[in-house]
Amino acid sequence: MEERFEAARPRLRAVAYRMLGSTAEAEDAVQEAWLRLNRTGSEHIDNVDAWLTTVVGRVCLDMLRSRTSRRETALTESPTAHTPEDEALLADSVGLALLVVLETLTPAERLAFVLHDLFAVPFDEVAPIVGRSPSAARQLASRARRRVRSQPADRPAGREIVDAFLAASRDGDFETLLSLLDPDVHLRMDEQYLDLPTEMHGARDVAQFYLGRAQGAYPALINGELGIRVAPHDDTMLVVTITVTDGRITALNAVTNQDRLRELEILPL
Known part of the structure; x- marks a missing residue:
């Protein structure tokens, strides 16, 4: 016990x-x-x-x-x-x-x-x-x-989109996820991680991929860029930098390599 x-x-x-x-x-x-x-x-x-x-x-x-x-x-x-x-x-x-x-x-x-x-x-x-x-x-x-x-201070541009993206993922809200993604959104992984695809293109496929996957994920600044830190047990498993353009997510780039992760400055938001 x-x-x-x-x-x-x-x-x-x-x-x-x-x-x-x-x-x-x-x-x-x-x-x-x-x-x-x-x-x-x-x-x-x-x-x-x-x-x-x-x-x-x-x-x-x-x-x-x-x-x-x-x-x-x-x-x-x-x-x-x-x-x-x-x-x-x-x-x-x-x-x-x-x-x-x-x-x-x-x-x-x-x-x-x-x-x-x-x-x-x-x-x-x-x-x-x-x-x-x-x-x-x-x-x-x-x-x-x-x-x-509603708080304007200390909130990087696009933070509301990331918050909404994580909430929709946790709640299994496919339509909201789809609305937050650009139709031509691109997801890339820096290397093969578990059985996950290293690259994905298109809003429907990316939304389906992230459906329910945000457990243990939190908004973060990764080397000054807006993104997500995935740390279900307080140990960083991976980070994802997110590009937001005109109110929609256009690119997600994930870093899973542990050597690279140790070199990044990861700050919570």
């Missing part, structure tokens, strides 16, 4: 950190999940990773609600629990614009957005954490996403 928890710890810490913006509080939330796992016993849990994500999400939600309640009763209290060092780290992790907008979201909106959009947790799993139906959880994330998209 301890080995399974330690394997999940980096992802749980990342979830909690983006929810809370405080390294200390994130560690507290993860530790609470460990204590609850000990009390429950993994033999009574069908999917330990999903169970731990749910527990961390609920703990973070309680902490955010408590933080909001304290602000309402003590207006002189700092509106967040994170230190300047935490704020700098979180800004590096999620981008300055997203950091600003996260602070404006309600606890439920923040949790739904972080879990679904940043960590690809399905709405069926988000719903019980926030105590809503899956459709209501989807609405929470949608409201949060609209606020994120």
Whole structure:
């Protein structure tokens, strides 16, 4: 049980950190999940990773609600629990614009957005954490996403297209994917990777290829270029630079070679 928890710890810490913006509080939330796992016993849990994500999400939600309640009763209290060092780290992790907008979201909106959009947790799993139906959880994330998209600062051109592309891929929305791609879009891989094609041309084929494939994928800057980092377990598997022209994706170039990946500057957005 301890080995399974330690394997999940980096992802749980990342979830909690983006929810809370405080390294200390994130560690507290993860530790609470460990204590609850000990009390429950993994033999009574069908999917330990999903169970731990749910527990961390609920703990973070309680902490955010408590933080909001304290602000309402003590207006002189700092509106967040994170230190300047935490704020700098979180800004590096999620981008300055997203950091600003996260602070404006309600606890439920923040949790739904972080879990679904940043960590690809399905709405069926988000719903019980926030105590809503899956459709209501989807609405929470949608409201949060609209606020994120309304922030003009620190958002490179084409970022909204990449966000919409990833969301459509995760949700299996073929028509939206198709609408975001130029009819002559070109996909290239730098080398053979698993059984994936090294080259593909045309919107329908590229949309079909990416349908459902964005789990563990996040917007990123790759050597200053807009793109996607695929890192389902916080270890970069590949990156894709994306060219957006006139509101549509015209080219996707994937780098899978590990030597090349180590030479790239990959920054989260």
